[in-house]
Amino acid sequence: MGAMDREWFYKDNDTKPARRPEPGPGAGSGVQRSPSGRVPLWALEESLNGQLQEHAPGRTTHSRKPKRVRKPRRRRSGRGLRLGTVGVIALVVGLYLTPTILDRYILAPALPYLPGSPAPPRGVDASDVPLGLPPASNGSTSFVLEESPDDSQDFVAYDPCRPVDYVLRPDFAPAGTDGLIEEAVAEISAATGLTFAYRGITSEAPSEDRDPYQPDRYGKRWAPILISWTSPAEIPGLEGDVAGLGGSLYAHTPGKPFVYVAGQIQLDAPDANVVMQYPNGRDLVKALIVHELAHVVGLDHVDDPSQLMYEENNGLTALGDGDRAGLALLGAGPCVPQL
Incomplete structure (x- = not known):
């Protein structure tokens, strides 16, 4: 894998399925781990090469004639060289021999402005300071964090200096679940200190290969967390006793930590409709949503x-x-803010 492939890519953490509760006293929203599909690596070399070709030998990029190098006295070769051609060759060779410089100083800043870019302009909605503060730790160690893709980074999290946007596709929502999404989001927001921002209803369908950047739909910013009421007919991963799936995607720019930038929750509406019939069904469905948000x-x-x-x-x-x-x-x- 080349340096460019290493530095700019997106990947979802293992989505965690939750089993629907069995009816009867003490029933709950059980969960079972199962990985879902991954977002493919985005090769950016082709886009960059397209830019470099604009300056490649044999193409006119300036209106005035390039200067010529005078022939040294002791040199017996006959022809001068075009400075423009020599400079471009040296630049291309230098960039490919020094991939860190290419990634950090050339590719990363230019990426959002290349045609078909998979990333938005840097720092959209970013503040200089965190928008909220997490509560003080109670000292418990009875938790597990999602595995970090970088051994030098303990965990991956959402950027606390910008709002965590989310949208809702309410199609197929079971009766009686009005307000549950908002209540669950508020609970996770209070427990993390992260500021969640509701961006409205969307027609976007859930997908195992969701694009984290959709400028035509959501503007030039990372796609919001998509919360969907769905079914196994649309999301096969919900087949059987799986009642929910949740996970996030991360992004990385050279020299900076990995950060979650987009996520998704898929809730099995037929299962939730059954659970809503239990005496404490509403609380159980809310617990399912909180559980999946915690994965996100x-x-x-x-x-x-x-x-x-x-x-x-x-x-x-x-x-x-x-x-x-x-x-x-x-x-x-x-x-x-560099993302």
């Missing part, structure tokens, strides 16, 4: 049945101390 911001499953992030939830409807400690840590991630 960076929490993994934990081997502690007293936590909402436990893989086999047995009826819990509230975050545990370990869940809250992990979420507070995820709210203290780095600000990266």
